[in-house]
Amino acid sequence: MTDISGVVASVLTRYLTVLDECAKQVTGDPAALQRQAQRQADEATNLAAVSAEISSCAGKTDASWQGTAQRAFASAAGVLTKDIEDVTQQLKAEAQRLSMTAAAIQTTMSAMDTVRAEFLQYARVLVDEARTAATGSEQAFLNAAQQLGDSAVRSATALRQRLVDALTQLYGLKPETSEPAESSEKEDEGPGKVKVDFAQLKKGSLSWIGEEILDGRKRPRSVPSWFSNSGWYKLTEDGFSGTRAPKKDDTPFGDAELPEHASTGQKLWHSTDITLLKGEGVLGDESWGAKVGDNVDEAHLSVGPRATWDAAALVHGGEFRLDGKVQGTLADVGASGALTNGVVTAKGDVDAYVGGQLGGHLDGSTHGVAAHLDAFAGAKISGSAGVDVAGIGVGAKGELEAGIGAQFDGQATMDNGHIKVNFKVGAALGVGGSLGANIDIDLPKVWETASHYGHEAYESVSNTASQAARAIGSVW
Known part of the structure; x- marks a missing residue:
């Protein structure tokens, strides 16, 4: 160390x-x-x-x-x-x-x-x-x-x-x-809303398994896990043989990453999905349970095997993508609720399940094709909490998982007349966790509250929002 x-x-x-x-x-x-x-x-x-x-x-x-x-x-x-x-x-x-x-x-x-x-x-x-x-x-x-x-x-x-x-x-x-x-004849609508999400801090052997492309440099090395990078191979008349790597920008994985100094328009387009076809269903359901309450204040419990699927065909950042996921659960329990008192609104939710899931997507672009698969089996619990005071909202979210996870990323591209392939695969056994926070500000709501309750009340709720932010941060 x-x-x-x-x-x-x-x-x-x-x-x-x-x-x-x-x-x-x-x-x-x-x-x-x-x-x-x-x-x-x-x-x-x-x-x-x-x-x-x-x-x-x-x-x-x-x-x-x-x-x-x-x-x-x-x-x-x-x-x-x-x-x-x-x-x-x-x-x-x-x-x-x-x-x-x-x-x-x-x-x-x-x-x-x-x-x-x-x-x-x-x-x-x-x-x-x-x-x-x-x-x-x-x-x-x-x-x-x-x-x-x-x-x-x-x-x-x-x-x-x-x-x-x-x-x-x-x-x-x-x-x-x-x-x-x-x-201008258009009525001044005033400034709108702004929401700021803090990047989640991730820790643990399972935290590096997910939707992001595997990268050995980003994988934590101090946790029990297995990771392998095949290197690049090209297809010839004699089969596959080792070869030099093509330029990163000319590969599907490189095409999927934003430039270091990407513009706002590039970032917006990169994160935009245009759904062409979508479907979901139940593969099997032998579970039993119940749900009480409405969509705001509710609690649910489900015990027994249940398998579901969903799939979609879409355009992601200018690339054609086939996306799908299969999830099986043995137990699922969760609850959510909200409480409003004057200008203060508090809300929270928690969800836990025991089971597994397999997800992946296949991308096709001018630079070739790429495949991604990630799997998890074990137990997972996630939750979030937040408070909104007169238009100033602060919140926190977290996730903890324990079990076994695996991920595969492969790509194929054409370079100098040869088909070149590369794959990365990894697996981990243990736990993983993530922690994040967000701030949500609605200025029109703040102004409306200030004019309705007066300046002293506004100062009071503003201070309360700051204290709530610090309190939530310390809890998580």
Whole structure:
């Protein structure tokens, strides 16, 4: 074993510096903005009272004044009250805009604090594990640190951009300018929702078996497992013989990976599935059990053998894919529930089963064909918990599995007139676990809550959301 905690901590510290810089860029004084908004609202109320008094005086003169004097006073009163009402509306609009600005800044600051706290929590775990790292696992720890840092920075920059978009819409400015935006008949819908998912931290001998293509460099080496890479072979008249590897970008596995600096459009297309055909069914069912409750608050129990299947033909990231899964269960138990109290909504679910599953897919593209199979037999339990306070939602999710797992990945491509093939296969016996978290922010809901319950109530629920985020993080 070797201690590489210093190197890992150094990498994470650089990411923390970026997070702190993002936090500075969204830091403001929401309380001062709310005070100014209240002053504007008070001014509007006072002016409205003056306008009402002038209108009342103009009405009372009708009984005692006659002729030119009465008409002149009434005309002047009408012009004055209209001007006052225009100013009153402007003050009200400005007060509302200042209040919404304060809410947006407060929400972003609170969410940014949560991102930073989650990053530090997972960073501490990673640094502690790095103190007793297995020999040869240095790169795996550095990759994990980079993955954690990149995820946190993406979350922080997304929150920062969301605030920029909100302020841009609130003050009618063109993005990246200080010029008023062109008028549009489309009603301003305000900024929408943002959801940030933290990359899951995985640990254990079974954690590397799943949908991702097998990679020996990413496989934990300190756990009981078996892994083999066949290398590349080409098909000739004399059969298969060893050969050099083709360029990675010209292989199905290479084509399935995104470029290091992929654009947002590339990432969106890569994760898009277009389903052409889909089906599912039951192969056999000798189980018995029951379910109580509705889809929100429910519990279910099933005992006995049951086998199901599902399959689909689709286009995945521009490639044709056949996808399928067979699952058999001997026991399945789960429950979910939700509780709402005012502006606070809490929800959670847990599910456990004993059995096995076999899944896989076959991809075809201009670079060849690729096959993937993964299997698991044993017991698995998963759960999630979350709380939403006035539009600020935080949650955590986790999974634990114990049993035996295996995975196969194979590919074939045409290179220099020869068919070349390669496969990777692995198996593991033991346990595996994963842990993740997410933040879900609905700014329109936050603003609606703030205007309905008042500023003090808004501050209270914002603080509650931050505390809930830290609490959930510590539980998981």
